[in-house]
Amino acid sequence: MAANNNPTVTGRRLGTELRRLRKDSGLTGTQVAARLLISQAKVSHMETGRRPVSPRDVRDLCRLYGVADRNVVDRLTALAKESSRPNWWRAYGDIPHSVYLDLEAAASSIREFGPMVIPSLLQTPAYAASVIGETIPLLSVDQAAAQLKVRLRRQYRIYDPARRLHLQVVLDESALRRVVGSREIMREQLEHLHALSTEPHIIVQVLPHSAGAHPGLSGHFSVLEFPDSREAVVYVKRFTSGLCLDKPSDVQQYSATHAHLRARALTPEHSRHLITDAIKVCRS
Template structure:
């Protein structure tokens, strides 16, 4: 499991709030249980700071889940001692905006990453040349140094997630438009499609193509990524991430996550099967 403090602190905070609400307790009730203040409970539940070990144990017992104490304490210990892999990029807000840091932590921690992409190949699969073309196309005024830094971050992300000792399962559904749009040049696009084919040969990676002929579909509202936590995170549905021009949006309410999962399932059913999808990608690469 990743030791990303950002992701682990966020999960602990959110889960403490959910457990309290599920137990029908108020923040005042929780504060009384630990002989603390309502303000402190608020800090715990938004991730502003983590509870002390004894406070955490007391809260979990008060919420009726004493069997989860050891697990939460181990997460707390990892969060305190861990280091986010992107720490070297942290000082550069242009390369790594604040809103994206949580996603990187969640992605590194995820046991399963599922995505729907409409316009471009997902960042996790991009070559450096393709990434450069995407970055320059989106913000042509960026200085060379900033472009280079963003590419470096994207390549580091590829290594940290896909090349780690126990990589997550990755299932990407791509609109045919993302494969046919020539980004950069024909040579850049061919190399990108070839990398996509190589990655799809891995046992933990599935790639599907949603063809133009599929007509209207539930993914018309835009790209999104569904992140699933490891099995130890008992009963948690995970989180959904969607990105706009100016910020990232996180959905962690169970009903919201469930709706996105249902949408993704429908897209997977409508798309070509993985083997047929790879044949489509091979033909497109050959045509280039």
């Protein structure tokens, strides 16, 4: 799924509101398109957040739907303006997984499974630089530096007391045993991970090799939840892009998978013991 075809969080919120107002008015998408002299595809894309909605679009739709409350119109207009505002990472150029960055920036909690490496939000600068430099072929020095700056800035969320991000991370033991960069870089990373795992808003559990085959073998995924919203979103990470899933059945399936992985993983305390063991191996 191409990044520029994915809904942003703000665009999704606005689209959900517009779809609700249309249904409350009794109009179909086809009828809205005919009355506003626009394509039905545009109506659909505005309601799914896949197309920018201008303040004028909001005013036209609200007028058609008979929305008399000025506060509602003003709130939706503000959402339209916000959804068109570029995010901070755009200043760093073409950054992979920009859709996920938008979701992460708006999320209040993330449940994540990492099968191969330590998750980005928990990486040290040296480990992150090694992951970026060693796993993405054809990356220029400038591009690698830009991606590293973005990755490290994203980590502010886990330290921000005003908007602290809650994490529930399940790691395959392979992420602890795979030496990335050097043994010294890996030792520093594992010590950092151990320290973060003691924070009350960060839960780290390790799925040991002894657990055998498990549902997480299909790859990395995250389940993101947002403040003031009952809707969660799943992001399945691929090499240069990812898949954003918001169907309730998909969210339920991945949520159940994460719960299953947590149940099979070591407890947070025993996971720290395994991390400590991996640190000792790096020191030897």
